[in-house]
Amino acid sequence: MIIRKATAIDKEHITKFCKNTFSWGDYIQDVWDFWVKEGNLFVLENTLPIGVCHAYYLDNNVWIEGIRIHPSHRKQGLASQLVLHIESLAQKRGIETSSMLIDVENNSSLQMAQNLGYVISEKWNFYSLVPKQFDACSVRFGLPDTLTIPYYVKSWRWLRLNNAKLLDLLNNNQVICCDKSDDPSFAIISNSEHFEKTMLITLYSGSNDNDHDLLSYIQNLCFRNNYYRIQILTKNTLAPSTAEYRLSFNLMSKLLS
Numbered sequence: 603m604i605i606r607k608a609t610a611i612d613k614e615h616i617t618k619f620c621k622n623t624f625s626w627g628d629y630i631q632d633v634w635d636f637w638v639k640e641g642n643l644f645v646l647e648n649t650l651p652i653g654v655c656h657a658y659y660l661d662n663n664v665w666i667e668g669i670r671i672h673p674s675h676r677k678q679g680l681a682s683q684l685v686l687h688i689e690s691l692a693q694k695r696g697i698e699t700s701s702m703l704i705d706v707e708n709n710s711s712l713q714m715a716q717n718l719g720y721v722i723s724e725k726w727n728f729y730s731l732v733p734k735q736f737d738a739c740s741v742r743f744g745l746p747d748t749l750t751i752p753y754y755v756k757s758w759r760w761l762r763l764n765n766a767k768l769l770d771l772l773n774n775n776q777v778i779c780c781d782k783s784d785d786p787s788f789a790i791i792s793n794s795e796h797f798e799k800t801m802l803i804t805l806y807s808g809s810n811d812n813d814h815d816l817l818s819y820i821q822n823l824c825f826r827n828n829y830y831r832i833q834i835l836t837k838n839t840l841a842p843s844t845a846e847y848r849l850s851f852n853l854m855s856k857l858l859s
């Protein structure tokens with residue numbers, strides 16, 4: 603059994619068993635080419651590739667994503683080997699933390715991560731919305747003075763925000779706020795790097811009114827720009843009329859040093 607960097611040729615073998623991984627399908631086929639290009643896509647090979655996992659390094663953290671093991675080879679410690687391999691490469695780079703996102707109902711994956719020393723740091727909810735035309739909504743760019751943002755989601759990776767990154771987002775008008783009533787709502791908007799015309803929203807929700815105006819503004823923005831879908835990630839629970847609830851995820855992390 604060896605672990606090596608993936609090449610374009612591995613795609614066919616891996617994606618064959620990554621079609622109906624979850625009730626909603628899988629996304630490995632769609633991100634494969636991007637991940638090969640980004641680097642740090644690893645396959646685990648017996649005589650054929652039977653496992654895959656991608657690592658994304660940013661600052662002091664390695665984000666581990668897309669862990670898949672062929673159904674006939676599960677429960678033999680293979681996913682654990684892939685994760686440990688990436689952790690050891692990250693440690694060699696001096697990286698101190700590792701994190702991943704796991705569906706709250708994915709018991710096998712949660713169990714695997716917990717066995718390897720990962721702990722649940724936060725729970726996030728995923729909602730979706732469709733682009734739609736609305737009248738003008740009262741939102742503004744910027745952030746209420748009193749608020750701080752620990753994370754924002756970029757291409758389904760939870761990135762820690764520092765002052766420089768926040769300034770960047772503010773300068774690009776990616777931080778939108780609605781504070782027409784008490785308890786402001788604010789969101790960071792970003793384009794998916796892997797899926798066409800897909801807007802990702804990191805939402806820090808406030809009152810229902812503020813949430814409603816903020817999200818209507820975003821729906822309108824996406825409508826005008828011909829987006830296909832809007833994906834909202836939030837730690838909060840949204841009112842049922844606000845957006846369609848899809849799934850919940852545990853953000854898992856581990857100290858490597």
Ligand SMILES: CC(C)(COP(=O)(O)OP(=O)(O)OC[C@H]1O[C@@H](n2cnc3c(N)ncnc32)[C@H](O)[C@@H]1OP(=O)(O)O)[C@@H](O)C(=O)NCCC(=O)NCCS
Nearest residue numbers: 669670671676677678679680681682703704710711713714
């Ligand atoms: C989740 C997944 C990657 C685990 O791969 P794996 O190679 O079977 O995992 P491992 O053998 O390394 O498992 C390590 C531990 O996880 C737990 N585990 C793994 N599969 C399990 C299952 N089906 N039920 C309960 N616990 C399980 C066990 O505690 C196991 O330790 P043990 O062998 O000492 O009992 C694999 O089931 C898979 O590809 N699933 C579909 C895709 C997926 O869910 N990916 C993760 C997305 S975050």
